[in-house]
Amino acid sequence: MFQFPKGFVWGAATASYQIEGAWDEDGKGESIWDRFSHTPGCVQDGDTGDIACDHYHRWHDDVKLMKDLGLKAYRFSIAWTRVLPEGRGRVNQMGIDFYSQLVDALLAEKIEPWVTLYHWDLPQVLQDEGGWASRMIVDAFVEYTDVVTRALGDRVKNWITLNEPWVSAFVGYRDGRHAPGHTNLNEAIAGSHHLLLSHGRSVPVIRANCANANVGITLNLTPQEPASPSMADRKAATWTDGYINRFFLDPLVGRGYPQDIVNGHGNAMEFIQPGDMEVIAVPVDFVGVNYYTRNIARAENVSEAENEPRTVIRGDEITEMDWEVYPKGLYNILGRLYFDYAFPAIYITENGAAFPDEVDADGQVDDPARLSYIKRHLEMVSQAIHADVPVKGYFVWSLFDNFEWGFGFSKRFGIVHVDYKTQKRTVKSSGRWYSRIIGEVMA
């Protein structure tokens, strides 16, 4: 069915706040997601990550489950607040020990750990100083990177500095739908820059602390297609592409911030200091792409009747997130990352779908729609590899059903079902299928 090169990395992904729980245990400090989810009205149904999948207490069994699934790699993130409860300075050894034991257990089962340093749970104390909008965050992030990579760099080789800086900056500081819940465009723009700068400054630190490190950054990339060939729709697609994709991709490869977006935001970005853009453009070993769907761009300032008829129509297969299932978009973005941006290697660090799953009378969870989603996206990965794009691995999002940010527990992305009342894990049919494919491809 598909062909994948030897050494292709087969994994599943999670993030600390979404699965760990134990939000105030063993010396952990408060993060912006603790604060946000504890603020009434911020998260659907008042859900919080206080317990989540209780992975903090169940990691041992969870690693066994990963082994049974045959996973070759596991992408997880570190909670900054477990390691440095005050954001900087005092190290909490219990936090280090937790991740260190997890890493050892993974390695014992021959599962490669892939660590994301930042998946959105900023220490609240640093937010109180301005968070990502303030330049002070860069030194704090570098310090945090240094502490973690000194502790784990002898065993962990694969490092992702940031997960989806666009979401951190724009959904957190401009849209207010994520922590810290601000609605200030200028904070989002400054935040983007300080995120990228933190990435650039921490790459050499990781390399210094970890021999043969494989270091990259993960971006959420959404291909944009104009709804019609009209100039107005092209303009809309160029804007959203620049705003979500180019604003992060271009500076990473040394092209600076795209001028159309800088002009469009109307922020002169005077906080950029000499040398910053060179720091951001530090060569990476790979780029990670999180892909879920495409966007069909339609001009907002032209009425439907005045604009040209739509030629690109949204398909009718839609996930529970209201995202169109569009595997071809993954193929397109992979090609672009290599042929337009020349990244030396590409990993799909997230791809998956939320559907309303049900546990049947026999205790099974049959999820054909998710299975089909993953299968068709893997076919696109396989095709991209055959077109010479250096895609080196794939991580399904997610290993577990988990806390889906502002949606709380209402959206299930797991290949493993979690009953939040009992914490029982049930491998879904998509998980069993994925497990079988890994076994077949690796054989």
Ligand code: FCB
């Ligand atoms: C991505 C996030 C991940 C998860 C998926 C559905 O944006 O990185 O944590 O929430 O979306």
